[in-house]
Amino acid sequence: MDIINYLKEHENKDMLRFLTCGSVDDGKSTLIGRMLYDSKMIFDDQLAAAESESKKYGTTGEKIDMALLVDGLQSEREQGITIDVAYRFFATENRKYIIADTPGHEQYTRNMVTGASTADVAIILIDARKSILTQTRRHSFIVSLLGIEHVIVAINKMDLVDFSEDRFNEIKAAYSALATELGIQNTYYIPLSALNGDNVVDASEHTPWYHGKPLLGLLDTMDISKEEKAESFRFPVQYVNRPNLDFRGFCGTIAAGRVKVGDEITVLPSGKTTKVKSIINAGDITEANRSVTTEEVFAPMAITITTEDEVDISRGDMIVHTASLPSVSNHLKVMLVWMDEKPMTLERTYDIKRATSVIAGSFDKINYKIDVNTYERMQVDELGLNDIASCKMLLTRPIASDAYSTNRLTGSFIVVDRISNNTVGAGMIVGVSRRDIETVTKEYTQAEIELNAYIRKHFPQWDCKAI
Amino acid sequence: MNKKVDLSTLTHLKQLEAESIHILREVVAEFTNPVMMYSVGKDSSVMLHLAMKAFAPSKLPFPLLHVDTLWKFREMIEFRDQRAKDLGFDLIVHSNPEGIEMNISPFEHGSKVHTDIMKTQALKQALNAGGYDAIIGGARRDEEKSRAKERIFSFRDKHHRWDPKNQRPELWNVYNTAIAKGESVRVFPISNWTELDIWQYIYLEGIPIPSLYFAKEQSVVEYGGTKIMVDDERMPAELRATAKKEMVRFRTLGCYPLTGAINSTATTLPEIIQEMLLSTSSEREGRLIDKDQEGAMELKKVEGYF
Structure with a gap:
């Protein structure tokens, strides 16, 4: 193909991020290695390195161990397991892919949650000889918890069950029941052998009874667009850009929806309203022209807006359309994944980072902990590493909040320990704790407003919020 | 709605x-x-x-x-x-x-x-x-x-x-x-x-890059299993004596004695991208530093x- 045309085509590709779930023995790394190899993303020198390492650590005898192409860290290569999240890349004519390759063992649940957080699609590997195992239930639970709407069930090692259609259908039926139980919307089933490449890139001659696409063909053609309310504009303010007295721009990445010049907007949690005066789409800026403006922008663009009125807006605020306000609260019902060796204790203060706001907060109640394998609910007083629980979270300041199920980027947060500074947890907002809904239209007295302004002017170190 | x-x-x-x-x-x-x-x-x-x-x-x-x-x-x-x-x-x-x-x-x-x-x-x-x-x-x-x-x-x-x-x-x-x-x-x-992605973006946005990325006739010598460019007098004289003129370019830029050149005729961005797509070796292959030890x-x- 002519290179200029190729570039045109590549320029218009979209992007799909997927997660692979499976344990060591399911051949997950082998599948990824196979996809990279067959889509020509593995170069000769990398292959030669894997070949020499195969002799040392390999588990596949004479064949090149595909897993060694992707297992990054030396300790992992020695132990033959994947212990951390690794990101892989390849592209086809239609899409650029980012693979989150995560470990499958229960002790690495947090790593899988991490990989799942950015994925649009999950590939769940099932060993055709073993059908649905405890780990399959665990992986599927995490996938549904993290809001991944598309699940590809890759029934692997079909060569070891003589490519049996009956076996495939049996596993498919069993998984369908599980998907229904978890409310997973879209499922796709593929019989494959990662080791030999059956139904990975090309349709396999061993499965004439399978009429679906091979894995790569399916990924290439899946519709991953989401049903979204077009008017629900969400813009977490990330940074205030103030090069001179005449320009005060609010920078950030649009989390949802679209906005145009002249739109009426509300700043949360203060509730102040104004209009959009101008918009800069950072992507449009060129070296020659550093002040290009645009009329309308949409998610996930990185933009800068200016406002008609001099409204106090700072990092951590959320700008939304006045016509579509989210609820604002400091008491939220959340699903929490604990990621630290040190247990989560109730009432302890942590820093909660949601979008661009960092607010001190604590968990005042554990509603229940959920067993990731059996989905049983349990009453507990603290959460240990990899525990997943429904909790109530109490923040020291209210935030504009969306449910994770409607907006992944404004409905998610991380928990940071204030002493170790580690990321100790990750959570998803389920909703506002009912009795604590605050109205955003609180009227302040003139005295309150003046006192607030005085404090902010003379005691900036108190980080007092504008009212 | x-x-x-x-x-x-x-x-x-x-x-x-x-x-x-x-x-x-x-x-x-x-x-x-x-x-x-x-x-x-x-x-x-x-x-x-x-x-x-x-x-x-x-x-x-x-x-x-x-x-x-x-x-x-x-x-x-x-x-x-x-x-x-x-x-x-x-x-x-x-x-x-x-x-x-x-x-x-x-x-x-x-x-x-x-x-x-x-x-x-x-x-x-x-x-x-x-x-x-x-x-x-x-x-x-x-x-x-x-x-x-x-x-x-x-x-x-x-x-x-x-x-x-x-x-x-x-x-x-x-x-x-x-x-x-x-x-x-x-x-x-x-x-x-x-x-x-990097090359595509450089092409689309017209981002300036050093001309070493484009193929040119350069003086190169065989060194450490790859070709390196004679960029100055500090290269040992006996090595410099083996220099030959070749059409080469670089896929990465670093220290000249540690950066391998590849033979190439790609003088434009689309040609570089085309060459990259057809290439069978990774860009780091030219970097001697990665291969010291596993x-x-x-x-x-x-x-x-x-």
């Missing part, structure tokens, strides 16, 4: 661009003393371009740091100074004075010693001197296996060490920027870009190399 919004209305490059800009702004919003590593290569050029977009209409809110090993291609230095002039950013250049004292040469001391003293040690000196709390780097996850596992915001202890087994979980686009005094974070805004990059990274 529910209207279907097509998330794919942004092409993959526009999505990557927005993600990188988000990361760069997060650094400036959360840290007090950030710096951006500038290596003059194509990845640095893209990163600089993204930063210019992220903070427009303002100037860059952080300085650029170039660790000069004193063995870079001469053109890289000229190019660097020209860019600093054109874009008006603050440029800090540091070379390890002890290395200069010892007259460290990759030809004489080997790539391992040279890289350690002139790159890793020099970098630590520059970072300690600057007291930076965030160091923005242009590493990509597709470059090398150990990089594939590194976080976008990658924590470093007081000694700039990376602990690959104890990395902070990193979810969604929410980055943990909390550190104690003396500690720092290395930030990699173009983690999710591939080599092809797991070489991981070890260097643990010690503080980028």
